[in-house]
Amino acid sequence: MEPILMKGNEVLAQAAIFAGCRQYFGYPITPQTEIAAYMSRQMPKAGGVYLQAESEVAAINMVLGAGAAGGRAMTSTSSPGLSLMTEGISYIAGMDIPCLIVNVQRGGPGLGGIQPSQADYWQATRALGHGDFHVMVFAPSSVQEIADLVPRAFDLADQYRVPAMFLMDGSLGQMMEPVAFPDKPADPGALPEKPWAAVGNGGKRPNNILNSLMLKAPVLEASVLERFDRYEAIKQELCEYEAYRTGDAQIVLVAYGTTARIAKSVVDEARKEGIKAGLFRPVTLWPYPYEPLSRLSARCFLAVEMSMGQMVEDVRLAVNGRAPVHFYGRTGGMIPRPNEVLERVRALAKDPSGKGADR
Amino acid sequence: MNTIFKKTAGLTDVQTHYCPGCTHGIVHRLVGEVLEELGVLDRTVGIASVGCSVMAYEYFNCDMVQAPHGRAPAVATGVKRTLGRDSVVFTYQGDGDLAAIGTAETVHAATRGENITVIFINNAIYGMTGGQMAPTTLPGQVTQTTPNARNVLTDGFPIRVMEMLATLDGVAYAERVSSGDIPDIQKAKRAIKKAFTCQMEGKGFSIVEVLSTCPTNWGISPSESMEWLQTHMTRQYPLGVFKDVTETGVFPVLTDNPMDL
Amino acid sequence: MCNDPIQLLLAGFGGQGILFAGKAAAYAGMAEEKNVTWLPSYGPEMRGGTANCSVCVSKAAISCPIVFEPNLLVVMNQPSFHAFVEKVVPGGVVVMNSSLIKEDCLRPDVTAYAIPATELAEQNDLPGLANIIMLGYAAQVTGAFGLGSLQAALGRCVPLSKQQLLEPNLHAVQIGWTYKEPAE
Numbered sequence: 001m002e003p004i005l006m007k008g009n010e011v012l013a014q015a016a017i018f019a020g021c022r023q024y025f026g027y028p029i030t031p032q033t034e035i036a037a038y039m040s041r042q043m044p045k046a047g048g049v050y051l052q053a054e055s056e057v058a059a060i061n062m063v064l065g066a067g068a069a070g071g072r073a074m075t076s077t078s079s080p081g082l083s084l085m086t087e088g089i090s091y092i093a094g095m096d097i098p099c100l101i102v103n104v105q106r107g108g109p110g111l112g113g114i115q116p117s118q119a120d121y122w123q124a125t126r127a128l129g130h131g132d133f134h135v136m137v138f139a140p141s142s143v144q145e146i147a148d149l150v151p152r153a154f155d156l157a158d159q160y161r162v163p164a165m166f167l168m169d170g171s172l173g174q175m176m177e178p179v180a181f182p183d184k185p186a187d188p189g190a191l192p193e194k195p196w197a198a199v200g201n202g203g204k205r206p207n208n209i210l211n212s213l214m215l216k217a218p219v220l221e222a223s224v225l226e227r228f229d230r231y232e233a234i235k236q237e238l239c240e241y242e243a244y245r246t247g248d249a250q251i252v253l254v255a256y257g258t259t260a261r262i263a264k265s266v267v268d269e270a271r272k273e274g275i276k277a278g279l280f281r282p283v284t285l286w287p288y289p290y291e292p293l294s295r296l297s298a299r300c301f302l303a304v305e306m307s308m309g310q311m312v313e314d315v316r317l318a319v320n321g322r323a324p325v326h327f328y329g330r331t332g333g334m335i336p337r338p339n340e341v342l343e344r345v346r347a348l349a350k351d352p353s354g355k356g357a358d359r
Numbered sequence: 360m361n362t363i364f365k366k367t368a369g370l371t372d373v374q375t376h377y378c379p380g381c382t383h384g385i386v387h388r389l390v391g392e393v394l395e396e397l398g399v400l401d402r403t404v405g406i407a408s409v410g411c412s413v414m415a416y417e418y419f420n421c422d423m424v425q426a427p428h429g430r431a432p433a434v435a436t437g438v439k440r441t442l443g444r445d446s447v448v449f450t451y452q453g454d455g456d457l458a459a460i461g462t463a464e465t466v467h468a469a470t471r472g473e474n475i476t477v478i479f480i481n482n483a484i485y486g487m488t489g490g491q492m493a494p495t496t497l498p499g500q501v502t503q504t505t506p507n508a509r510n511v512l513t514d515g516f517p518i519r520v521m522e523m524l525a526t527l528d529g530v531a532y533a534e535r536v537s538s539g540d541i542p543d544i545q546k547a548k549r550a551i552k553k554a555f556t557c558q559m560e561g562k563g564f565s566i567v568e569v570l571s572t573c574p575t576n577w578g579i580s581p582s583e584s585m586e587w588l589q590t591h592m593t594r595q596y597p598l599g600v601f602k603d604v605t606e607t608g609v610f611p612v613l614t615d616n617p618m619d620l
Numbered sequence: 621m622c623n624d625p626i627q628l629l630l631a632g633f634g635g636q637g638i639l640f641a642g643k644a645a646a647y648a649g650m651a652e653e654k655n656v657t658w659l660p661s662y663g664p665e666m667r668g669g670t671a672n673c674s675v676c677v678s679k680a681a682i683s684c685p686i687v688f689e690p691n692l693l694v695v696m697n698q699p700s701f702h703a704f705v706e707k708v709v710p711g712g713v714v715v716m717n718s719s720l721i722k723e724d725c726l727r728p729d730v731t732a733y734a735i736p737a738t739e740l741a742e743q744n745d746l747p748g749l750a751n752i753i754m755l756g757y758a759a760q761v762t763g764a765f766g767l768g769s770l771q772a773a774l775g776r777c778v779p780l781s782k783q784q785l786l787e788p789n790l791h792a793v794q795i796g797w798t799y800k801e802p803a804e
Contacts, residue, residue, distance in 0.1 A: 004776075005646055005658065023441055031662055049440045053433065054467035061430035061464070065437020068424045069404065073437065091427045114662070175685055176643065176658035178650055198422035199442055200402035207371075209416045211407075211425040264683035337688055 003178035008143045008168065009034035009076075011179050012102060013042065015150035016074055020186035021100070022048030023073035025062035027055055027081060030114045031170035032104035035076040056081040060088030060101070067097035068210045070197030072154055072188060076102035078170070079120050080111060089163065090129030094212030096196075096227070098157035100150070101135070102166040104173040107333035115333025116170035118257060121310035124167045125286045132224050134231055135163045136238065137285040139256040143177035145283070151186065156238065158192060160230050167285060169306060171258045171335065231287075240283035241292055245271065249278025251348050252298040254315045255305065256282050259336060263304045266341045275349045285311070293318040300352035304341055305329040326354045367391040369400055373417045380574035380581025382538035383411060383480065387418055389548045390451070390478055393555055394421065403447040404438050406431045408461075410453035411486040419451075426450070429461025432468035435475045444561055449476040455485050458494040458518050465524075469564045472529030472609045476554045477566040479520065482573040483592060490576030494518045497595050502576070517595060521568050525601035531563030531609050533602040537570040539589045543598075553605065563609030570596055624654070625678035626764050629687045630751075631704050632696030632717070634671040637751035640777065641694070642673040644755060647773030648765040649677035657685035670700055677764070694758050696720065696737070696750065705730075715758040717750060733761050735799055741792065749792035756796025767797050 006014070013035045016024070024039040036052065043050035049066070053059035059075045066073035077085060082103045092099060105120045107113040124137045138153055140146045146166070153164035198208045214220035242260075245267055246252055255263040260281040270277035280296065282289050293315065300323050303312035309327040316325045328344045330336045348354050369391025377383045394400050400421050407415040409428035416423035426434040431450035439448040457465050457479050468475065484502055485491040491504040495517045499508045509517075521535045532554055536547035547569055554565035570592050572584035579587060628645055632638045639660050649656040660673040674687035691712040695701045697720045708714055710729040719738035735757045737750035746753070752774070759765040765773075770793050778786045 003650070005643060005650070005656070023437070025437065051436070051440065054463055057430065058433040058436075058464055058467065061427060061433035062437035062440075064426070064430075065406070065424065065434035065439075066441040067437070068434070069438040069441040071437075071441035073441070087427055088430065095425070170662070171659060171686065174660055174662050176646065177685075178656060198404045198424050198438065200404060200446060201400075201422055203401035207420065208422045209425075210423070211416050213413060213425060258685075261683045261685060268683065335686060338684055339688075 003180045005176045006143065006179050007034055007174060007176050008146055009104065009173040010038045011143050011146050012076070012150060012166065013038040014181065015147040016100065016154070017042055017046050017048070018181055018185040019072070019151035019154045020188040020191050021072045021074050021154065022046065022188050023063070023066040023071040024049065025051050025053050025059040025066070025073070025075050027053050027059050027077065029078045029081045031106060031116070031173050032076050032078045032102065034173070035102065056084035057088065060085040060092070063099050063101070064088055064092050064095070064097060067092065067099040068095065068198050070194040070199055072158070072191065074100035074102065076104065078104050078106045079108050079117070082120060082123065086129040089135070090131050090133065091212050092163050093129065093133035093135065094131065095210045096161035097163065097210065098154075098161050099163050100153055100157065100166065101163060102168065104168045104170055106170050107331065113333040114170065116172075116258060116306060116335060117331065117333055118169055118259060118306040119308070119310065119331060120167065121285065121305070121307060124165055125288070125314070128165075133227065134286050135165045136234060136287075137165045137167050139167045139283060139285050141172065141257050141260045141281065143175060143179050146172075147179050147181055149283075156234070158194070160234055162230060162234065167257070169258050235287040238284055238287055239289045239292070241289040242279070242281040242283065243292065244279040244281065246278035246280060246296055248276055249296070250276040250299045251345055251352070252278045252280050252296050252301050253341070253345070254280045254282070254293070254301055254303045254311070256285065256311065259304050259306055262336055262338055263341060265338050266345060269338065269342050270345045270349070273346070275345060277345055282311075288314045288318070290314070290318040294320065298323060300324045300326060300348055300354065302326045302328060302344060302348060304336055306335060307331055324353055367395050369393070369395040369420055370418055371420045375418055376414060377411065378575040380572060380584055381411070382569075382571040385538050385544060386478065386480060386547070386569050386571065387415070389544070389551050390449070391419060393548065393552045394447070396552070397555055397559070399447045399555070399559070402445060403449070404442065406435045406438070406448070406450040408450060408452040408456040410456045412451050412453060412480065413487065415451050429456050429459070430464055431456065431461065432464040432473070432475070432477065436468055436471075436473050439473065439475050444474070447555065447558060449478060449555070451478045452480070453486070454479070454481045454483065454493045454495040458520050465520075466527070469524050469566070470527040470529045472531070472563040474558050474561055474563065476558045477564075478551065479566055479568040480571050481520070481568055481596065482571040484573050484576045486573050486576055495596075497591060519596060521566070521601040524566060529564050529609050530566070530602050532557045532565040532605050534600045535568040535570065535596060535598050537588065537593060537598055538572070539570065539585050539593075557605045560605075561608065562605050568596070570598075623763055625676060625680070625682070626692055627687045627690050628675040628677065628692045628694065628764070629672060629690035629704060629707075630675065630694045631670065631672035631700035632751075636671070636696050637748060638671040638696065639673050641751040641755045642675045644752065644770065644773045644777050645675045645765065646677070647776045648759070648769040649675075651769040651772045652765065654679055655682050657682050659685045670697075670703070672700065672704070692758065692762060692764060694754055696754065698722070713762050715754060715761065717754060719750070733757070734801060735796065737796070740795055740799070744791065744795060746788050746792050746795075749788060752789050752792035753796040753799075756793035757799050758796075760797045767793070770797075
């Protein structure tokens with residue numbers, strides 16, 4: 001297929017349809033509304049379900065129902081809407097319902113702004129709802145990468161019965177780049193069976209019950225432990241990252257999404273000045289690629305984010321005190337400028353300890 | 360030996376946890392009997408809510424999904440839209456779940472004309488958490504959180520759900536029935552059967568409100584509870600059909616496409 | 621003059637077709653087998669205020685898609701001219717819509733071109749196509765894109781449902797491409 005120019009949000013929607021998603025439920029919120037608008041046009045043509053819910057609370061619970069009934073279901077929202085969905089996400093995790101949840105982040109807290117942000121990192125990787133659970137978190141940084149990761153996310157979600165999340169930011173959602181889709185879309189009817197789904201027992205098997213209520217503590221503990229065994233298996237299978245010019249790097253920038261693209265341009269500029277800089281870009285934020293990051297032997301690390309410093313904590317966990325880990329970020333919808341980051345890189349090239357300079 | 364009574368195949372053999380004198384068990388049986396008589400147990404998915412009936416997923420003999428508090432109509436929407444017109448999808452919700460925390464989901468599923476059936480148990484109190492004020496608690500009724508009786512000046516007025524939903528174009532059938540005595544229970548069963556039939560014919564949203572008792576939290580005996588239901592609750596919540604367009608359905612045209620709900 | 625990489629910023633009023641012109645530029649870059657990105661400003665300004673968009677075109681992979689410092693600024697109204705002219709890199713190019721920008725570019729370190737695009741659009745009965753006239757002119761004076769690439773790009777940008785608009789767009793790009801600034 002000839003590459004076409006498409007917005008990240010629309011590519012996400014199209015890739016989901018190509019991946020066999022046939023149920024979309026959502027509620028309008030900037031800057032992700034193109035996903036819902038695209039789905040409203042294309043999902044009926046694909047014979048699927050598009051429904052504008054009365055709230056994000058309802059939308060995620062419709063996804064719960066559609067996923068429970070064996071559908072390849074998804075929703076999308078932006079930061080304030082994601083907060084409303086966290087109750088449902090916890091239930092979805094507790095009932096082992098595969099689905100895709102998209103957060104095209106905007107600045108917060110509260111109603112915040114509508115410009116791009118990465119301030120929901122902690123929420124996505126640490127606190128997506130009450131209780132002991134994780135979801136797989138994917139953070140593409142280009143439009144083509146969105147198209148490539150969506151089918152993988154759906155497949156892994158089905159395989160492990162663990163929900164998947166796309167953590168993007170407003171600029172990636174709004175950006176157009178050339179994109180090529182697979183020549184052959186997935187056939188929703190040919191996806192692996194879901195013998196656990198609530199579709200009616202057909203008079204042929206015991207009832208399928210999807211439930212997260214377990215009043216007996218040993219039973220609940222056992223179910224959580226079983227789920228964490230699956231998380232361990234996911235960690236073995238899923239560890240996506242990009243290492244750019246890190247081989248001899250003395251300063252390694254760590255960034256994801258749109259920020260990683262800015263950091264990459266900084267690496268190239270720094271190299272022109274003779275500074276041995278590199279970029280480590282996590283593509284999966286949960287599981288986080290701790291091990292490959294821990295193998296880098298730079299003199300210092302610099303996390304760059306559109307937040308006050310959230311992913312930097314995972315960088316510190318990976319580096320584990322072997323080198324200083326610094327942070328540079330802008331927040332509230334501001335995007336770090338390459339020259340601002342380059343200034344920090346220059347300073348760290350002179351003094352890797354970077355005393356008192358973190359922001 | 361002639362069989363003169365048989366437990367419905369619509370219920371499992373699991374012993375329910377309901378208190379003595381509570382009418383949840385009766386309504387469960389009515390729903391189970393209706394699903395059995397309609398011959399749809401094999402293609403039914405039930406949605407359990409949060410409240411005393413939270414463990415309904417163990418009692419109904421069909422595939423079940425347990426929903427977050429108040430969200431059962433949204434979950435049912437997702438299930439129904441995925442499985443299509445041939446499926447039978449119902450929610451079983453109490454007054455707190457349906458008329459307090461889940462008001463938005465209830466109203467919007469109803470106004471969409473979502474082809475699901477809602478069984479709404481109104482016993483004017485929060486049972487599972489031990490007897491607090493419900494959105495349907497009567498003015499003057501004592502609960503744990505209205506110790507001096509519900510005062511409309513500070514606690515507001517109770518909601519009449521059927522009357523409210525009857526104004527919505529998506530509702531094909533809305534009836535309030537009672538579990539207070541044998542004739543009423545027989546009427547309740549007919550209403551429940553009509554609601555499920557309405558769904559199977561694709562006519563739109565159907566809901567049956569069943570006035571029920573809670574002797575434990577009302578603090579009176581089961582027989583006094585039946586008395587109280589019939590005298591006090593039916594005064595606030597009159598029985599009857601509040602909307603019935605099951606002949607024509609709520610939608611202008613139905614097609615043969617099974618995914619058109 | 622600014623061939624590779626092109627860091628193009630287009631700016632003007634909402635409704636002047638800024639985002640569409642940016643998309644055409646991006647497709648022109650694709651026609652020349654380069655990498656491209658297109659990034660709009662978004663938010664309330666989309667609804668009638670000022671609009672701008674970043675277009676990067678490069679033989680190399682594009683890292684940062686946001687044009688903070690353009691080497692080519694195509695600017696269609698006065699407020700946008702004031703907002704962005706100081707951000708152009710030294711040695712860069714400014715292409716101005718002189719129908720609506722009634723002042724000169726006073727920066728000595730950038731090359732400025734002016735075209736009365738709004739008037740040309742009106743004179744040629746091409747309503748709403750001042751944007752494409754400007755793009756054609758900017759491409760010609762800078763060498764950023766070839767005319768054939770722009771024509772191919774418009775063929776891909778104009779939606780199938782609005783093919784009657786293709787011919788006016790091609791006319792507009794031709795007018796811009798052949799425009800000669802009168803000697804002072």
